[in-house]
Amino acid sequence: CGQVGIMCGIFPCSVCAGVDLNGYFVNKAPPSSPEASVIDTAERPVFEKKEKKNENTTTFVLEDPEGNFETTDKLIQFCHEHGLIPSMMYKVSVGKQRHHHGWKCWKVSKTEVATFVESKKRVVTEMKKAKATAESCPNTRATPSGMSSNPSFFAGWPGTGLRGLPVTAGMSAPMVSSAMGFVGLQDFGSHLRPSPTAGYFIVRTPAGQVYGVHNLEKFCRDHCVPPMMLVRVAEGLDSDYLGYQCWRSTPQPAPTQPLNTMPTANSTEKEESSGKQEDSTESESKKSEEEDNKKKRNFEPDFQLPLGWKIVVKMRKSGKSAGTRYSVYISPDGKVFRSRHDVLEYHKNSIEGTDFDIAGRMRALRQMQDFPAGDMFGSGV
Numbered sequence: 001c002g003q004v005g006i007m008c009g010i011f012p013c014s015v016c017a018g019v020d021l022n023g024y025f026v027n028k029a030p031p032s033s034p035e036a037s038v039i040d041t042a043e044r045p046v047f048e049k050k051e052k053k054n055e056n057t058t059t060f061v062l063e064d065p066e067g068n069f070e071t072t073d074k075l076i077q078f079c080h081e082h083g084l085i086p087s088m089m090y091k092v093s094v095g096k097q098r099h100h101h102g103w104k105c106w107k108v109s110k111t112e113v114a115t116f117v118e119s120k121k122r123v124v125t126e127m128k129k130a131k132a133t134a135e136s137c138p139n140t141r142a143t144p145s146g147m148s149s150n151p152s153f154f155a156g157w158p159g160t161g162l163r164g165l166p167v168t169a170g171m172s173a174p175m176v177s178s179a180m181g182f183v184g185l186q187d188f189g190s191h192l193r194p195s196p197t198a199g200y201f202i203v204r205t206p207a208g209q210v211y212g213v214h215n216l217e218k219f220c221r222d223h224c225v226p227p228m229m230l231v232r233v234a235e236g237l238d239s240d241y242l243g244y245q246c247w248r249s250t251p252q253p254a255p256t257q258p259l260n261t262m263p264t265a266n267s268t269e270k271e272e273s274s275g276k277q278e279d280s281t282e283s284e285s286k287k288s289e290e291e292d293n294k295k296k297r298n299f300e301p302d303f304q305l306p307l308g309w310k311i312v313v314k315m316r317k318s319g320k321s322a323g324t325r326y327s328v329y330i331s332p333d334g335k336v337f338r339s340r341h342d343v344l345e346y347h348k349n350s351i352e353g354t355d356f357d358i359a360g361r362m363r364a365l366r367q368m369q370d371f372p373a374g375d376m377f378g379s380g381v
Helices: 002-008 075-082 086-094 110-136 216-223 227-234 265-273 275-295 340-350 358-367
Strands: 058-063 069-072 104-109 172-179 182-191 200-204 210-213 245-249 256-259 310-315 325-330
Touching: 058 075, 058 086, 058 110, 069 075, 069 110, 075 086, 086 104, 104 110, 200 216, 200 227, 210 216, 216 227, 227 245, 325 340
Parallel strands: none
Antiparallel strands: 058 069, 058 104, 172 182, 200 210, 200 245, 210 256, 310 325
8 A cells, every 4th residue: 555655656644555644535556557547536626617697788779860769689780781880880889979871879778778769769859849940940040951041141150160251230149059960040139240351441462553352352362362461451460461551441332443542531541651661662562573573484585595485484393303493495486495505506507607696695695784675686587
């Protein structure tokens, strides 16, 4: 017995050779026999495995775009049947998204489905009643589908996101409130603040032309001027903007072309007060016109070239030098040359040297500042 215990790795006591010191039974068969690998587990504790209960206590309540409610436990299958995306509907049920193609979804306990659906139906009926009353209200111009008729009616009202337009007398600012999918506008008697660009303006350009403007934004788009900068000039915050001067005035019967004189007394007084600044603005305007004339060289005659030749300034559209400008020489025949050297070579081959010396003519004309227009070119051209 002792040898068997030693060979098995267990040290039995000397009194009872069949039991080890820990109280477990030991096989008395030698370890080489098949019976030695079997261990008596009669006295070992037995643990009972508890089966997990997979009871689903929640369900999904869905509302279609028409307002009908449906319940389902299998959201993926329901989405596949109705052409919806399960992941998007799950986001709607969690609250990360409002709706998916008009469908709404909530994850509700099965015991509370009936009360939840009743409360939602009550909300839908109240929303329909509120929508009907809002459409009958004369001050309401918005519905869940969007604005009904005239978007300019919302101009300048808070919460609408629309720019203000000219306001008629007696109009007042409504309170914009959104509830259950529709927008309700109610009049509370406060006056509406018009857009800063609304009204009639007198604008003087750097060239000295005077315009009577009813639509300031259109005028600014045509002249590439920010409208709010002219509004600042009209309000007295700035003296001028790049030579442009602006005044508010009473509206005229119709928009006019450049005026010869200022039509209102207020504008003439402001013009007299700003007379000291006209000299500086005129000098600045002349400089700006000269710079613009230097930039605008497209299809303008160059006096360093024979009559009929033109220089066109182009801009590179691709490559490392994209955005840079380069000039192109165009002959009267329509041929294009990239450099002055190509022009000289073309004249050497096409014109005899006795008739016209373009190289000498171009060098001489570069050194001249003022020359008569009739003696620019030879008689042979």
